[in-house]
Amino acid sequence: MEDTEGVCKMKDIKMPENVKMILDKLAQSTYKRVEEEKKQNPLEEVKAKALAMEKGNFEFEKALKSGDITFICEVKKASPSKGIIAEDFPYVQIAKEYEQAGAGCISVLTEPEYFKGNKKYLKEISENVSLPLIRKDFVIDEYMIYDGKIHGASCVLLICSLLDEDIIRNYIKICDTLGMSALVEAHDEEEIKKAINAGARIIGVNNRDLKTFTVDISNSERLRKLVPENILFVAESGIKNNGDIKRLREAKVDAVLIGETFMKSENKKKEMQ
Numbered sequence: 001m002e003d004t005e006g007v008c009k010m011k012d013i014k015m016p017e018n019v020k021m022i023l024d025k026l027a028q029s030t031y032k033r034v035e036e037e038k039k040q041n042p043l044e045e046v047k048a049k050a051l052a053m054e055k056g057n058f059e060f061e062k063a064l065k066s067g068d069i070t071f072i073c074e075v076k077k078a079s080p081s082k083g084i085i086a087e088d089f090p091y092v093q094i095a096k097e098y099e100q101a102g103a104g105c106i107s108v109l110t111e112p113e114y115f116k117g118n119k120k121y122l123k124e125i126s127e128n129v130s131l132p133l134i135r136k137d138f139v140i141d142e143y144m145i146y147d148g149k150i151h152g153a154s155c156v157l158l159i160c161s162l163l164d165e166d167i168i169r170n171y172i173k174i175c176d177t178l179g180m181s182a183l184v185e186a187h188d189e190e191e192i193k194k195a196i197n198a199g200a201r202i203i204g205v206n207n208r209d210l211k212t213f214t215v216d217i218s219n220s221e222r223l224r225k226l227v228p229e230n231i232l233f234v235a236e237s238g239i240k241n242n243g244d245i246k247r248l249r250e251a252k253v254d255a256v257l258i259g260e261t262f263m264k265s266e267n268k269k270k271e272m273q
Contacts, residue, residue, distance in 0.1 A: 126152020
């Protein structure tokens with residue numbers, strides 16, 4: 001990937017080869033997509049439009065300070081590991097159901113190739129619910145932050161496995177100028193240190209092992225101890241039932257991000273009790 005300003009540098013990041021190959025594919029796919037989008041709507045135009053909008057009030061991170069565990073519910077049509085999760089995909093209705101069930105925030109997939117997401121889902125959901133939204137995508141260019149703001153996002157996902165520390169720090173600063181939050185995702189101790197050093201105010205731990213793709217929520221329990229209590233902590237992936245929620249609440253996790261379990265649930269309110 002090119003070493004252009006505001007774009008992540010995959011070559012600088014050390015990781016196992018199998019993991020790097022997967023992330024390289026995702027990053028390259030995203031890079032090509034963003035370059036095409038820039039041809040239609042140049043960075044300076046998108047940036048100017050985002051900065052002209054009313055500045056956000058960091059609604060996403062405020063929603064995670066409820067005093068109890070906050071549910072971040074995901075609107076997701078598909079994933080590489082599970083394939084199509086929802087053939088019938090009334091995304092606005094799903095978001096409304098989450099809001100009615102008591103969700104604190106909503107995560108919206110916008111990555112089209114592997115997750116079948118779309119920016120229009122984010123925009124339309126933002127126009128129909130009042131909850132803060134996170135743009136769930138592989139952010140590798142500042143363009144995606146400004147564009148996320150335009151499409152209704154209150155937060156973006158920054159993945160430590162994709163971005164070096166300086167880039168994360170810079171992207172958080174961009175979010176700050178827009179009044180947006182950044183959820184910085186980590187998988188292990190080294191990435192937790194990177195997130196903290198970059199100035200993350202929200203750290204999410206993905207319980208999926210990128211080497212084996214197995215899921216274990218004890219990863220969140222273990223890594224929570226390494227994160228200062230003034231930094232919000234989100235557990236992601238593999239959260240299936242009330243027993244898992246109880247464990248994470250006892251571990252002083254601030255929020256849980258749940259996708260497939262809620263997407264397949266017919267009684268979303270019951271799942272959040």
